[in-house]
Amino acid sequence: MTNQRKTICITGASSGLGAALAEIYARGKARLVLTGRDAERLQTVAKRCEQLGAEVHTSVLDVRARDLTQQYLTQMDHRYPFDILIANAGISGGMGGIDEKDIMAQGYEVFETNLTGVLHTIDPIIPRMIARGRGHAVLMSSLVSYSPWPGAPAYAASKAAVRFYGEALAQTLKPHGVNVSVICPGFVRTPMTDRNPYRMPLLMDTEKAARLMKAGLDKKKRLIVYPFLTAFIAQLMGMIHSSVMTHFLAKTPQKPALPDQL
Numbered sequence: 001m002t003n004q005r006k007t008i009c010i011t012g013a014s015s016g017l018g019a020a021l022a023e024i025y026a027r028g029k030a031r032l033v034l035t036g037r038d039a040e041r042l043q044t045v046a047k048r049c050e051q052l053g054a055e056v057h058t059s060v061l062d063v064r065a066r067d068l069t070q071q072y073l074t075q076m077d078h079r080y081p082f083d084i085l086i087a088n089a090g091i092s093g094g095m096g097g098i099d100e101k102d103i104m105a106q107g108y109e110v111f112e113t114n115l116t117g118v119l120h121t122i123d124p125i126i127p128r129m130i131a132r133g134r135g136h137a138v139l140m141s142s143l144v145s146y147s148p149w150p151g152a153p154a155y156a157a158s159k160a161a162v163r164f165y166g167e168a169l170a171q172t173l174k175p176h177g178v179n180v181s182v183i184c185p186g187f188v189r190t191p192m193t194d195r196n197p198y199r200m201p202l203l204m205d206t207e208k209a210a211r212l213m214k215a216g217l218d219k220k221k222r223l224i225v226y227p228f229l230t231a232f233i234a235q236l237m238g239m240i241h242s243s244v245m246t247h248f249l250a251k252t253p254q255k256p257a258l259p260d261q262l
């Protein structure tokens, strides 16, 4: 039985979408390799997943720490070759309530986690998947990747970079037997969105979001974008001329600054 378990590794599994994905795979009796920064919340998620039938391995890991992230993931992939690696860890912040002097610093903070952190996660594992001729790498982007949103410039740009990189990698790695999926969720109720003071159209609960993500991943879809209506609008906006889009986006609310900037 143990040897038949699929191994799924998820970064940022201590909360929100990462935790919801861990639970849905736990129901399928997977072997889970879960990481996050908050040890207590990570253990709570791990315990729930074990109760659901998963074999769980956890490590407190900051994806900004390249060497530690690469060492741990390589070691775990050596013991239990990953079937699916989900680079989910992310932070979100924008211009709401920010002090002028922090605007540029926010760019570094957001890119270090959302972009460089994703590279630190997939970089050691993709060559190993290529060598095995199989594997599935998943990159967490966002619907915001379709619009240069002035209310959260670094967040939107980091997610756009992740989406472009993932979509391009999918083509590059396909001949090597490695699948790549990019997930672009709309608004999902998590601690990240709980901070948003504005109305979030079609806000979805995490269980439903996890079901949609898993359904897309089961089909090895290159791009998983949901919910349908906001996805349609976001993709339409991506086709609108930049001057019209910028005019429209200037009227949208600002995402609150990073917690340590308020």
Ligand SMILES: NC(=O)c1ccc[n+]([C@@H]2O[C@H](COP(=O)([O-])OP(=O)(O)OC[C@H]3O[C@@H](n4cnc5c(N)ncnc54)[C@H](OP(=O)(O)O)[C@@H]3O)[C@@H](O)[C@H]2O)c1
Pocket: 011, 012, 013, 014, 015, 016, 017, 018, 035, 036, 037, 038, 039, 041, 061, 062, 063, 064, 088, 089, 090, 091, 092, 113, 117, 140, 141, 142, 143, 184, 185, 186, 187, 188, 189, 190, 191, 192, 193
């Ligand atoms: N919720 C949405 O509406 C939405 C929409 C589109 C995309 N997303 C993306 O989905 C992903 C998950 O977001 P969420 O909504 O589930 O938010 P969340 O509840 O705040 O969870 C974020 C997760 O990322 C982890 N994390 C943050 N920085 C990290 C770092 N430096 N190293 C390691 N782990 C780190 C957190 O760990 P700790 O808590 O342990 O620090 C936590 O487990 C993010 O990439 C986010 O951008 C979310």
